[in-house]
Amino acid sequence: ASCYSPVASTYPICGEWRDSLESSVFHLANIFLFLGFMGGSGIYGLLYLFTFLTLGFFCCTLWAWSEPCTTDSLLWSFALFSVCLGQVLHVAYRLRSVSFEKDFQELYHCLFQKLGVSLTHFGKIVTCCDGEIHTIEQNHCLAIEGKTAIDKLTVLLSGRVSVTVNGEFLHYIYPFQFLDSPEWDSLRPSEEGVFQVTLRADNPCRYVAWRRKKLYLLFAKHRYIAKIFALVVRNDIAEKLYSLNDKALNGSGHRYDLRLPSYCHIPGTELEKANVLLQVPSSSLTMYTFIVDTYCDCLLLGMSHCCGFTQQRSQIFQSVSSSQVHIDKVIF
Known part of the structure; x- marks a missing residue:
């Protein structure tokens, strides 16, 4: 006989489909696996994913145990169940280890959570400042003009600073x-x-500060964190600049709309009668308003350095004060 002669199959041949369905445990296992593979990204997405995979492979193990001649399925299901269970415990441990003090939790919820920053990335941000909360007493200065070096980035946690x-x-x-x-x-x-x-504390204040050099090292390692800080910092500047519109008042208490310099909230005849306003060229305020609006737009687009509009708040204040427009008080 030839060595290539066909060998009779030792496996039973399926002559017809089974009339009965598989047990409910089998269907439950597939439902869990389906839900598990719909998990998202991030640490909570991993926890969701491996939790449902653990349940799914556990049900597969029970189904394989109850069925005869399914040793391979039983071993594979149990092995995958063990791996997924280990991942659930690992992710849960990581999630529990990423915990912060109350002040840092509030900082995360107010500034970073709405931007989708994960707790893992926020943990790196907290580590960069060594997890320290600084305090300062009332009427003490955090910075003195012309003397204090710009060597850190600071966020106020409580109190008020003038x-x-x-x-x-x-x-x-x-x-x-x-x-x-x-x-x-x-x-x-x-x-x-x-x-x-x-910068002077009006009452006891608490704040968190990141050293400039240390923060730039963090940015070099994690470009995502650098983009997040660029966004929150420039958004903070834009809010300060746009608040000019609500704080520019004249001697009578009328508010000027800096975005529309040709229109004031007082009759035009009174403007013509005011001798001091006869000296006002509208182009001065128009140009200043253009600079403020353009600067805010550049901040939102992340192009402040490219457009050359990076001015400090004191320079902006002096620009308004030195303009020929009669504004008795400008606060922003």
């Missing part, structure tokens, strides 16, 4: 706002500078 330049009040800084976002954005990584404003 900003002044040459003794003139500019604006307040409230919790979860940056104390030095204009100064930070005005310098490139290789440049150095000093504050042009004074």
Whole structure:
């Protein structure tokens, strides 16, 4: 006989389809697997994925145990169940280990969670500042104009800070706002500078600060974190600039709309009668408004350095004060 002669198959041949369905455990296993593979990204997505895969392969193990002649299916299902269970425990441990103090949790919810920053990335941000919360007493200065170096980025956690330049009040800084976002954005990584404003605590304050050099090292390792900080810092600056529209008042308490410099909230005849306003060229305020609006647009597009509009808040204030427009008080 030839060695290539066909060998009779030892496996039973399926003559017809089974009339009965598989057990409910088999169908439940496939449902769990289907739901598991719909999991998303991130640490919570991993927890969702491996939880349902664990349940699915556990049901597969039960089904294989109850069926005869399914040793291979039983072993594979049990092995996959064990691997997925181990992943669930690992992800749960990672999730539990990423925990922060109350102040950092509030900072995460107010600034970073709405941008989709994961707890893992936020943990790297907290580690960069060594997890330290700084405090300062009332009437103490966080920065003095012309003296304090710009060597960190700071976010206020509680209290209120007033900003002044040459003794003139500019604006307040409230919790979860940056104390030095204009100064930070005005310098490139290789440049150095000093504050042009004074930051004074109106009451006991608590804040978190990242050292400039250490933060740039973090940006070099994680470009995603660098983009997040660029977004939140420039958004903070844009909000300060746009608030000019609500804080530009004349002596009578009328509000000027800086976005529409040709229109004021007082009758035109009164403008013509005011001698001091006869000297006002509308192009001065128009140009300033154009700079502010263009700068805010560039901030939102992430192009502040490219457009050359990186000015510190004291320079912006002085631009308004030195203009020929009669505005008695400008606060932003």
